[in-house]
Amino acid sequence: MKHVSKFIISSIAVTSLLSLGASPEIHASGKGSQMENQNASHSQQSAHSNGINNKQNELHNLTGEKFTTIAHRGASGYAPEHTLAAYDKSHNAIGASYIEIDLQMTKDGHLVAMHDETVDRTTNGTGRVDQYTLEELKQLDAGSKFNAENTQYANSNYEGVQVPTLDEIFQRYGSGANYYIETKSPDVYPGMEEKLLDTLNKHNLLNSDSLENGHVMLQSFSQESLLKLQNLNPNIPLVRLLDKGELPSMTQQDFNAIKQYAVGVGPEHTDLTKQNVHNLKKAGLLVHPFTVNEKADMQRLNEYGVNGVFTNYPDLYKQVINENETQAK
Numbered sequence: 001m002k003h004v005s006k007f008i009i010s011s012i013a014v015t016s017l018l019s020l021g022a023s024p025e026i027h028a029s030g031k032g033s034q035m036e037n038q039n040a041s042h043s044q045q046s047a048h049s050n051g052i053n054n055k056q057n058e059l060h061n062l063t064g065e066k067f068t069t070i071a072h073r074g075a076s077g078y079a080p081e082h083t084l085a086a087y088d089k090s091h092n093a094i095g096a097s098y099i100e101i102d103l104q105m106t107k108d109g110h111l112v113a114m115h116d117e118t119v120d121r122t123t124n125g126t127g128r129v130d131q132y133t134l135e136e137l138k139q140l141d142a143g144s145k146f147n148a149e150n151t152q153y154a155n156s157n158y159e160g161v162q163v164p165t166l167d168e169i170f171q172r173y174g175s176g177a178n179y180y181i182e183t184k185s186p187d188v189y190p191g192m193e194e195k196l197l198d199t200l201n202k203h204n205l206l207n208s209d210s211l212e213n214g215h216v217m218l219q220s221f222s223q224e225s226l227l228k229l230q231n232l233n234p235n236i237p238l239v240r241l242l243d244k245g246e247l248p249s250m251t252q253q254d255f256n257a258i259k260q261y262a263v264g265v266g267p268e269h270t271d272l273t274k275q276n277v278h279n280l281k282k283a284g285l286l287v288h289p290f291t292v293n294e295k296a297d298m299q300r301l302n303e304y305g306v307n308g309v310f311t312n313y314p315d316l317y318k319q320v321i322n323e324n325e326t327q328a329k
Contacts, residue, residue, distance in 0.1 A: 059281050061307050062214025062237060062263075063097055063178065067321050068308030070180050071096035072291050073115060077312035078153050080146035081122060082113040083161045084172060091177050096314035098180040098217070101169065103196065104129040105189045106137055111166040111199060117188070121145075123163070130189070138162050166196070170203040178215050179205070182241070183229070185222040193228050197236075211235050219266055230261050237263045239288065244268035247276060255283035266290055266310070269301060277304040295320060 061068045074086025075094055082102065090096040102115040107130055119125040119132070123140040143158030169179075183192055196218070200206050205216050219239040220226050226238045240262045242250075247267045258265060264286030272289055280287050290310035292298055298309060298320045311317045 059284070059286055059307060061097075061286065062212070062217075064213075065097060065308070067302060067306075067317075068097040068288070069314045069317050069321070070098040070100050070288060070308060070310045071314045072100050072310040072312050073102065074099060075312070075314055077293065079155070080143040080158050080161060082115060082163070083142050083158075084164055084168070085143065085155075085158055085161055087164075087169065087173070090314050091173060094315045094318065096318070097308065098178045099169070099173065100180045100182070100310060101166070102182045103166065103184065103189075103192065105192055105195070106130065106132055106134045108133045109191075109195070110134040111192070111195055112137065113164050113166065113169060119163075134165065166199050167203075170199065170205065174203065175205065175210065175215065178217075180217045180219060180239075183218060183220045183222065183225045185220075186225055186228060193225060193232060197229070197232055206233065206236070208235075211237065217264075223261075226261055239264045239266050239286070241266040241290075242268065242271070244271060247271040252279055252283065255280055255285060259283050259285055264288055264307070269297060269309070272301060272304060272306070274304045277306060281305060292317070299324075 060066070071087075071090030071094070073081035074083070075089035075096070076082075076086050079086040079089045087099050091099055101113050103111050104114045104117060105111055112129065112134070114122070114129055116122065117130075118128050119137070119140060120127070122145060123142045124144065125132075125137075125140040129137070140163060141160050142163050143161035147154035147156075147158055166181075181196065183196060186193065197206070200216060204210075210216055214237060217237050217239055218226075218229055219241055220229075221241040221243065223240065226240060229236060229238060238261060240258050242265055245268075247265075248271055255265075262285070265280060266288050267290075269289035269292045272287070277287055286308075287306045288308050288310065289301060289306055292301060292309040292311050293313055293316075295316055298311070298317050301309060302320065302324060309317055
């Protein structure tokens with residue numbers, strides 16, 4: 001997940017963009033609104049469209065969990081981020097709800113898992129991802145830097161691990177895993193959205209069961225990318241990421257505007273308060289903050305009412321959830 005500068009959404013801006021092709025889907029939960037009355041008549045729409053448990057009239061994750069555990073770049077506190085080792089740790093060993101994947105695109109058009117637009121921080125290479133062919137990228141060592149920087153979790157098996165393609169990730173975990181995938185601004189990687197949907201479809205991850213049960217969530221800081229995705233496939237659950245410092249200046253009108261195309265938001269966790277979590281959920285939005293690595297923060301955010309967190313330590317968040325459930329009994 002990458003921070004980029006952007007403007008605060010206004011409902012006018014969203015309406016203008018939606019008029020270019022994306023169909024609006026609004027659900028607000030404020031009192032006495034005409035919009036709510038209209039939405040009430042559509043109570044039979046699928047769960048991924050509104051993120052609402054109609055039976056209890058509460059927001060809930062599409063997986064059915066009260067709190068969802070999103071393994072940020074895999075279990076990246078314990079293994080090299082965005083490698084199969086980190087994904088194996090989060091999915092197979094820890095049992096996180098979601099594998100989170102940042103996408104970049106190679107010079108020859110392959111979607112690969114990497115957070116940065118350059119390979120410098122996590123591999124032994126230098127330069128932009130889009131200046132590498134896939135064959136060239138596969139020559140890089142994506143694990144040894146982790147060992148050097150995290151000696152307590154260093155593992156000789158991490159030496160020489162490769163940058164995985166999205167295809168390889170889906171081939172490894174298939175429909176047995178849930179995926180939380182980030183796209184970039186369309187002007188960074190033209191055609192990324194189409195390639196992503198083609199890849200998901202090829203692996204049978206866009207069927208109605210997958211979408212209604214939250215097996216795939218797509219996220220972006222780019223409103224333009226999300227609107228493009230909605231236009232390409234209006235059934236996919238979308239999440240709008242918010243930069244640090246963006247949330248505090250937003251209004252209820254802004255939250256309602258996001259709900260026109262997204263089921264949730266991903267704010268930077270230090271921007272959250274009990275009040276703005278309430279306001280986001282009032283607009284019908286799931287709240288999945290990033291990146292939460294301290295137990296005290298996890299506990300506090302759960303008390304605020306978030307629906308889950310992105311974390312490098314998914315086992316720690318699962319522990320917090322289990323402790324809360326035990327105390328509630």
